[in-house]
Structure formats: structure tokens, C-alpha cells
Amino acid sequence: MYISNYRQRSKAVFLVFLIFLSFSIARLLYIQFFRASYLRELAKRQHNLFVELEPRRGSIYDTLIKPQALNISVDSVYVAPQELKSKERVVLIERLPGILGVSEAFVRERLSRKKSFVWLARKISVEQSDAIQSLHLKAIGLLKESKRSYPNSYLGSHVLGFAGLDNVGLEGLELYYERALKGEPGWAMFLRDARQKRLDLWENMFLPKDGYEVVLTIDEVIQYIAERELDKVYKAYRAKGASIIVMNPHTGAILALANRPTYDLNERSSADRDKMRNRAICDLFEPGSVFKIVTASAALEEKTITEEDKIFCENGAFRVASHILHDHRPHGWLTFREVIEQSSNIGTTKVAQMLGPDTLWKYIRLFGFGDKTGIDLPGEISGMAKEPSRWSKISIAAIPIGQEIGVTSLQLVRAVSVIANGGQLMKPYIVKEIRDKYGQSIKKFSAEMVHKVISLDTANRIKKILAGVVEEGTGKRARIPGFTAAGKTGTAQKLEPNGTYSHSKYIASFIGFAPVEDPLVAIVVIVDDPRPYYFGGVVAAPVFKNVAQEIIRYLRSHETEEQVLASYETLRSR
Numbered sequence: 001m002y003i004s005n006y007r008q009r010s011k012a013v014f015l016v017f018l019i020f021l022s023f024s025i026a027r028l029l030y031i032q033f034f035r036a037s038y039l040r041e042l043a044k045r046q047h048n049l050f051v052e053l054e055p056r057r058g059s060i061y062d063t064l065i066k067p068q069a070l071n072i073s074v075d076s077v078y079v080a081p082q083e084l085k086s087k088e089r090v091v092l093i094e095r096l097p098g099i100l101g102v103s104e105a106f107v108r109e110r111l112s113r114k115k116s117f118v119w120l121a122r123k124i125s126v127e128q129s130d131a132i133q134s135l136h137l138k139a140i141g142l143l144k145e146s147k148r149s150y151p152n153s154y155l156g157s158h159v160l161g162f163a164g165l166d167n168v169g170l171e172g173l174e175l176y177y178e179r180a181l182k183g184e185p186g187w188a189m190f191l192r193d194a195r196q197k198r199l200d201l202w203e204n205m206f207l208p209k210d211g212y213e214v215v216l217t218i219d220e221v222i223q224y225i226a227e228r229e230l231d232k233v234y235k236a237y238r239a240k241g242a243s244i245i246v247m248n249p250h251t252g253a254i255l256a257l258a259n260r261p262t263y264d265l266n267e268r269s270s271a272d273r274d275k276m277r278n279r280a281i282c283d284l285f286e287p288g289s290v291f292k293i294v295t296a297s298a299a300l301e302e303k304t305i306t307e308e309d310k311i312f313c314e315n316g317a318f319r320v321a322s323h324i325l326h327d328h329r330p331h332g333w334l335t336f337r338e339v340i341e342q343s344s345n346i347g348t349t350k351v352a353q354m355l356g357p358d359t360l361w362k363y364i365r366l367f368g369f370g371d372k373t374g375i376d377l378p379g380e381i382s383g384m385a386k387e388p389s390r391w392s393k394i395s396i397a398a399i400p401i402g403q404e405i406g407v408t409s410l411q412l413v414r415a416v417s418v419i420a421n422g423g424q425l426m427k428p429y430i431v432k433e434i435r436d437k438y439g440q441s442i443k444k445f446s447a448e449m450v451h452k453v454i455s456l457d458t459a460n461r462i463k464k465i466l467a468g469v470v471e472e473g474t475g476k477r478a479r480i481p482g483f484t485a486a487g488k489t490g491t492a493q494k495l496e497p498n499g500t501y502s503h504s505k506y507i508a509s510f511i512g513f514a515p516v517e518d519p520l521v522a523i524v525v526i527v528d529d530p531r532p533y534y535f536g537g538v539v540a541a542p543v544f545k546n547v548a549q550e551i552i553r554y555l556r557s558h559e560t561e562e563q564v565l566a567s568y569e570t571l572r573s574r
Contacts, residue, residue: 055186069163075128076121152220154263158259159377161176162174162265210436217248219256226244233543242527244523245410253432254429258280290509292343292402294363310336315332348401385406417522422460424450466486467484506534510544514548523544
């Protein structure tokens with residue numbers, strides 16, 4: 001009996017071991033044939049650390065290679081919650097809120113995560129970094145990252161735009177040229193020991209490709225002059241907004257572009273969206289009398305009238321359909337030249353009636369209104385230009401004097417450049433070159449003519465009329481001592497919410513170029529809702545004068561310096 005029970009127990013034990021052995025063999029076969037790749041990858045992850053290598057974002061320079069946007073090395077702070085001791089956790093909860101400027105609840109939440117790596121703050125200041133290091137805690141550390149920096153703070157803010165925390169372009173040129181500036185990330189596979197600590201040994205590596213550098217047509221000095229004068233008028237007249245653009249009329253290169261209000265690119269978190277808006281290319285407004293250059297150019301080009309032909313301006317009141325058109329002051333008989341010089345609405349309307357809607361529309365389109373200019377900045381709008389089939393009975397009196405049409409500041413400076421350069425519509429551009437970090441050119445941008453608008457003869461005749469506006473007409477405050485200037489004033493009523501024209505809100509403007517004989521710059525100045533004065537000749541014309549005067553002197557002295565250097569290099573080569 002005893003032997004029989006012993007044999008049964010032995011068989012049972014043997015059977016258990018046999019089942020266990022069979023299960024183990026089956027498990028080993030399963031692991032070997034079905035889980036081998038997974039376990040191999042798991043072991044690789046445990047002993048290898050994949051690290052993405054950040055590329056250096058390309059810098060942005062002005063036309064003379066002065067840095068406008070670049071990268072600086074800063075610290076980011078992290079913590080390893082799983083390695084924290086209780087005493088260290090208490091210290092961090094007490095000290096970090098004051099150092100990093102965050103709440104205690106934020107710190108508690110981060111430290112409670114069951115992870116070996118958690119960010120506490122990215123791209124902190126030098127003072128914060130020193131305070132973190134003074135804690136002398138092993139579980140908290142600092143890593144070097146690159147941060148976008150703008151050495152001129154607010155200067156050119158609406159042109160440059162900015163990049164975010166992860167160096168991704170969000171506004172302006174930083175956004176438009178994101179693909180060129182950002183570069184391509186690399187990676188490295190580092191070895192780790194049994195405690196998961198990184199060793200300074202790498203198994204494989206792919207180096208990052210740094211971003212390209214962008215060189216602007218903007219000149220830092222010209223940009224400063226333009227912004228300084230724009231800021232003065234914006235504050236002096238308590239304006240709602242203001243814009244200025246300085247352009248080379250022969251090439252379309254933008255030398256300066258600025259708006260008010262503005263913001264500091266290094267402190268953009270405190271700026272609202274209204275300050276970030278690039279008004280010069282994305283704000284639509286009725287131009288008022290500055291638009292009369294289109295009507296005048298069309299009339300001379302079509303030989304509808306000559307400069308000395310006389311027009312009766314109805315002593316200040318003229319009926320068009322159901323509307324009574326007024327001049328800002330009454331005029332009787334004026335020559336066509338005087339109509340433009342004195343900015344007569346009635347005289348301009350009578351000339352437009354001679355032209356007819358279709359011909360006027362043709363030149364509105366030739367001057368580029370109703371289309372985007374194609375500038376290399378994000379957010380540009382096309383404006384608004386109605387076809388003649390959509391005109392009302394009074395449109396022939398409104399559109400020629402700059403009503404019932406929506407434009408941008410950039411469209412206006414391009415239009416006046418047509419007259420300055422002899423009749424060509426140029427495509428504006430703001431980047432002249434993309435190059436690598438060694439200075440080798442990747443892509444160059446240059447002048448591009450869209451089409452011919454008016455003849456050289458017509459352009460020269462309009463030049464003389466616009467020079468008369470400055471010398472004898474409404475633009476006298478745009479006179480530049482020592483230089484000749486040409487331009488046109490504008491005072492446009494803004495629309496009220498109910499669709500009627502306001503009698504208290506205006507847009508003051510001036511478009512012009514200088515010197516008249518060989519224009520170096522074309523400039524547009526727009527001041528939105530200035531107070532108490534609102535006439536373009538009073539508010540905007542002086543800004544043109546101050547900006548043009550300094551820029552011309554600067555450009556001529558700069559040209560002289562370049563000529564001297566060129567001559568010196570020629571002598572050296574002989």
C-alpha cells in the first residue's frame with residue numbers, strides 16, 4: 001500500500017515537471033521565433049539613447065549684413081521625478097516658484113509625474129540659471145538650447161516677425177522663409193549603462209543641417225529713420241495707427257517698412273494681436289486724393305487732356321446723379337495741372353467723365369490695384385477694385401478721387417513708383433539673397449518688372465505736375481531743402497459702421513518720391529484717424545519730408561564711400 005502511494009506521488013510529481021518543462025520549452029520557442037525582434041529592440045532602447053540634434057536656425061541680416069535675428073545659447077531646466085528624494089522634493093516646491101515665476105501647483109504636478117525626465121522651464125534667463133545651479137540638487141539639471149534673439153528689439157518687427165519656443169517661425173519673414181531658415185534636424189544614438197545613464201559614446205550619428213541665412217533689402221539705418229519719424233507723428237496726433245514704406249522705385253526693393261503700434265520682438269508675449277498686425281500689407285482703406293495720380297496718368301496717356309487745358313470747377317459744388325460733389329475749398333477755372341496741384345475733386349471727376357469708366361478701369365488695373373503685389377511677406381491682401389459693370393451712377397465721381405476702392409499702403413507706393421521710374425510697374429521684394437552659413441549664395445532676388453503702365457513721356461509730365469503739388473499745391477510741407485520732391489496729398493473720410501462717410505474720422509496720407517530728376521526713394525505715409533488735424537498735407541507730408549531728406553543724404557554719402565572703395569581696389573589691382 002505504501003509503495004503504491006509512493007509510485008502514484010512520483011508519477012504526479014513527474015507529470016507536473018513534464019508539464020512545466022513542456023510549457024517552458026513552448027515559451028522559449030515562442031520568444032525565440034515570435035518575440036525575438038521585440039525583445040531585441042527593447043534591449044536596444046534600454047542600452048541606447050536616441051537624441052535628436054537641433055539644427056542652428058539661420059540668421060537674418062539687413063542689406064549691409066548687420067544682424068536682425070540670430071540664435072543665442074540659453075539654458076532649459078529639467079527634473080528627474082523618479083530620482084527625487086523627499087527632502088529634495090520639499091526644497092524644489094519651496095524654491096522653484098520664486099525662481100521660475102510659476103505657481104506652486106505647477107511645480108507639484110511636474111514633480112509628481114512618474115517619469116525619468118520632465119521639463120520645468122524652457123530657455124530661461126541667466127539669473128534663473130544661476131539660481132537653479134545654486135540649489136546643488138542632482139535630480140534637477142540644465143540643458144543648453146538655442147533661443148531666437150532680436151538685437152534691435154522693436155526695429156523692423158512687422159518685417160522680421162518672430163519664431164516660437166521651438167524655433168518655428170510664426171510671423172513675418174520668420175514664417176514666410178521657415179523652410180529655408182529652420183534647417184534639418186540630425187540625430188545621435190548614445191550608449192547607456194545599466195543604470196540608464198548616458199555615456200559619452202555614440203553608436204551612430206547623423207549631423208543636423210543648419211538653416212540658411214536670409215539677407216534683406218532693408219537697410220537698418222533707413223529703417224530706423226522711417227520708424228523714428230513715424231513714431232513722432234503717431235504720438236503727436238494720437239493716431240489709431242500708422243504705416244510707412246520706403247522703396248527703391250527702379251527695382252521694387254523695400255528699404256524700410258514700419259507700422260504703429262508696434263511691439264518688442266524679445267517681449268512679444270506681452271503684445272496683443274493688434275500690435276502684431278502688418279498694417280502696410282493687410283489693412284484695406286479708401287485712399288482719397290492720392291488716388292488721383294491714376295486718373296491724371298490715364299488722361300495724359302490717352303491724350304484726353306493736356307496740362308494747360310482749363311476745367312471749370314463749379315465754384316466748389318457739382319451734381320453727379322443724385323450726389324453733390326464738393327471741393328475742400330471752392331475753385332472756378334483751373335488748368336488740369338492746377339486741378340491736381342490743388343486736389344480738386346470736381347476737376348478730377350470731370351476728367352474721369354471724359355475718359356469713361358472702361359478706360360479708367362483699365363488704368364486702375366494697370367497700376368496694380370485689385371491684385372496682390374506678390375511681396376515675400378505673409379498676410380498680404382489684394383485690396384478691392386470693382387469692375388465698371390458693378391459701378392453705380394455716382395461711381396464715376398467717387399472712384400477717380402479715391403472712394404469706392406480699397407487699397408493697401410504697399411499698392412500705393414508701388415503705384416507712385418510707376419511715375420518715378422518712367423512708367424514701369426515693379427514687383428516689390430524684401431529679401432535679396434538666401435545663402436548658407438559660409439556665405440555661399442543659394443538664391444538671389446532682383447528687380448522684376450510686371451508690365452509697362454504708361455509711356456516715359458507721360459511719366460515725365462506727371463512728375464512735373466506732382467512736383468508742382470509740392471512747390472505750389474497742397475503738399476508744400478513736403479518740400480525738402482536742397483532737393484526736389486514730387487508727391488500727392490490725401491485726406492480720406494473713413495466709413496462709419498452704418499456705411500456712411502464720417503465727418504470726424506479720416507486717413508491722412510502722402511505718396512511721393514525724391515529727387516524728381518533721378519528718384520532714389522519712393523515713400524508712402526499713412527496715418528489712421530489723426531487728431532486734431534487730419535489733412536494729409538499737414539499730418540503726413542512733413543513725415544515724407546523728414547524721412548526723404550535724411551535717407552537721400554545717407555544714400556548719397558554711402559554711394560560716395562562705395563565709389564572710393566571701388567577706386568581703391570582698382571588701384572590695388574594694377
